[in-house]
Amino acid sequence: MNKSITIKSPATIANLVCGFDIIGLALEEPFDLMTLSFSDKPGLRIRHVDHYSLPEKPAENVAGAALLSLMEKLDDSIGFEMTIDKKIKPGSGLGSSAASAAGAVFAANKLLNNQFTTDDLIRFAMNGEKVASGVKHADNITPCILGGVTIIRSIHPLDAISISSPELFISIVHPQIEVKTSDARQILKEEVTLKKAIKQWGNIAGLVAGLMKSDYELIGRSLEDVIIEPIRSILIPAFEEVKSRCLASGALGGGISGSGPSIFMLHKNHSSAEQSEKIMREIYSRVGIEHKTYVTKLNHQGIKIK
Numbered sequence: 001m002n003k004s005i006t007i008k009s010p011a012t013i014a015n016l017v018c019g020f021d022i023i024g025l026a027l028e029e030p031f032d033l034m035t036l037s038f039s040d041k042p043g044l045r046i047r048h049v050d051h052y053s054l055p056e057k058p059a060e061n062v063a064g065a066a067l068l069s070l071m072e073k074l075d076d077s078i079g080f081e082m083t084i085d086k087k088i089k090p091g092s093g094l095g096s097s098a099a100s101a102a103g104a105v106f107a108a109n110k111l112l113n114n115q116f117t118t119d120d121l122i123r124f125a126m127n128g129e130k131v132a133s134g135v136k137h138a139d140n141i142t143p144c145i146l147g148g149v150t151i152i153r154s155i156h157p158l159d160a161i162s163i164s165s166p167e168l169f170i171s172i173v174h175p176q177i178e179v180k181t182s183d184a185r186q187i188l189k190e191e192v193t194l195k196k197a198i199k200q201w202g203n204i205a206g207l208v209a210g211l212m213k214s215d216y217e218l219i220g221r222s223l224e225d226v227i228i229e230p231i232r233s234i235l236i237p238a239f240e241e242v243k244s245r246c247l248a249s250g251a252l253g254g255g256i257s258g259s260g261p262s263i264f265m266l267h268k269n270h271s272s273a274e275q276s277e278k279i280m281r282e283i284y285s286r287v288g289i290e291h292k293t294y295v296t297k298l299n300h301q302g303i304k305i306k
Contacts, residue, residue: 002110002111003037003038003111004035004036004037004038004111005035005036005037005107005110005111005305006033006034006035006305006306007033007034007035007036007103007106007107007110007303007304007305007306008031008032008033008303008304008305008306009031009032009033009034009099009100009102009103009106009144009303010026010027010028010029010030010031010095010099010144010299010302010303010304011026011027011029011030011031011088011092011094011095011096011099012024012025012026012027012094012095012098012099012140012143012144013025013027013094013095013170013172013257013258013264014095014098014139014140014257014258015139015225015228015255015256015257015258016149016207016223017203017207017223017224017225017229017253017254017255017256018200018203018204018207018222018223018224018225019139019151019204019207020225020227020228021137021139021152022139022151022152022153022204023139023149023150023151023152023204023207023208024095024139024140024142024143024149024150024152025143025148025149025150025165025168025298025299026143026144026146026147026148026298026299026300026301026302027094027170027172027294027296027297027298027299028296028297028298028299029294029296030087030088030094030294030296031087031088031099032084032085032086032087032088032096032099032100032103033084033085033087033306034063034082034083034084034085034100034103034104034107035082035083035107036080036081036082036104036107036108036111037080037081037082038078038079038080038081038111039079039080039081040079041079042076042077042078042079043058043079043080044058044064044067044068044071044079044080044081044082045058045079045080045081045082046058046061046063046064046082046083046084047081047082047083047084048083048084048085048086049083049084049085050084050085050086050087052086052089052090054084054086054090059131060131061100061131062097062100062101062128062129062131062132063082063084063100063101063103063104063128064082064104064128065101065127065128065130065131066100066101066102066104066105066124066125066126066127066128067080067082067104067105067108067124068127069123069124069127070104070105070108070109070116070120070121070124071108073116074112080108082104082107084100086099086100089174091178091179092174092257092261092262093174093179093256093257093258093259093260093261093262094172094174094257094258094262095140095144095258097128097129097131097132097133097140098125098128098129098140098141098144099140099144100128101124101125101126101127101128101129101132101141102121102122102125102128102140102141102144102145102303103144103303104125104128105121105124105125106121106145106303109121110305118145118146118160119158119160121145122138122141122142122145122158122160123158125138125141125145126138126141126155129141136155137152137155138152138155138158138160139152140258142160143302144302144303145302145303146160146162146302147162147299147300147301147302147303148162148163148164148165148298148299148300148302149162149163149164149165149211149298150162150163151163151208163208163211163212164211164212164214165211165212165214165298166211166214166216167297167298168266168267168268168297168298169266169267169268169269169270169272169273169295169296169297169298170264170265170266170267170273170294170295170296170297170298171246171251171254171264171265171267171273171274171276171277171280171293171294171295172257172262172263172264172265172293172294172295172296173242173262173263173277173280173281173284173291173292173293174261174262174291174292174293174294175236175237175238175261175262175263175284175289175290175291176289176290176291176292177236177237177261177289178261179235179236179259179260179261188228188231188232189227189231192227196226196227197227199224199226200225200226200227202222203222203223203224203225203226204222205222206218206221206222207219207222207223209222210222216252216268219252219253219266220252220253220266222253223252223253223254223255223266224253225255228256229255229256232256232259232260233255233256235260235261236256236260236261236263237287237289238283238284238287238289239256239263241283242263242279242280242283243255243263243265245279245283246265246276246279246280247265249272249275249276249279250267250272250275251265251266251267251272251276252265252266252267252268253265253266254266263280270295270297273295274295277293277294277295280293281293
């Protein structure tokens with residue numbers, strides 16, 4: 001049995017425009033680095049080596065809460081030491097909390113010779129998401145663990161599905177402003193019209209079909225959100241300009257990553273993604289907002305052992 005493991009836990013994009021709380025995908029970059037080791041002392045101890053000043057008390061830490069839920073199924077004598085180096089900024093909309101929660105339970109399961117199922121790990125990790133946002137959701141956790149594109153058909157009971165997809169390149173801009181997931185949820189309407197719901201269902205179905213058929217044009221046509229994006233986009237400066245100019249330059253489509261403030265665009269190839277990144281940098285430099293950009297691609301594996 002291994003005594004220590006280091007993993008790379010990837011950023012993720014949730015919702016994929018029209019699939020609120022349902023669809024997500026894993027990214028090659030950025031990723032968190034996490035090391036988990038068995039300890040002679042029972043319980044869990046956490047140490048952050050990043051600069052985000054996140055709580056290290058296990059119950060208040062996203063990774064800690066997830067791992068504590070797993071440890072409830074183990075002998076009380078088992079102990080862990082965890083070191084976290086976060087490269088995914090909290091509040092970025094790139095699944096920072098999911099990377100911590102999923103990475104912790106994935107690493108523990110590897111040390112425990114895979115005694116838990118994937119569904120078990122998703123359920124454990126959802127306890128970490130609850131610490132971060134107040135809600136147990138799995139649209140970031142599932143692609144983080146499984147890789148690729150995933151669908152959450154149901155939370156109760158859990159029904160997580162991996163689907164095939166073509167190669168996708170992704171350009172991302174992260175304006176250095178904060179949009180808390182909990183705040184972004186509070187501004188959403190509790191009811192929508194049947195007309196909007198029907199349009200959204202059509203887009204979700206079209207997106208899934210487009211991904212599974214490797215139909216880039218269908219993917220692009222389906223990347224439309226008539227329910228969430230019109231409300232949340234007001235929290236993100238220059239959102240409409242970024243999206244419209246990237247689409248005009250050849251992007252398939254895109255929108256808000258998670259609850260924001262990051263904006264993502266999907267592409268057929270790397271050069272198109274680079275063009276969108278150039279547009280993103282130009283816009284945010286002009287409006288005077290600090291920002292970070294990425295050009296990355298779909299991560300088919302999910303969490304990786306370093």
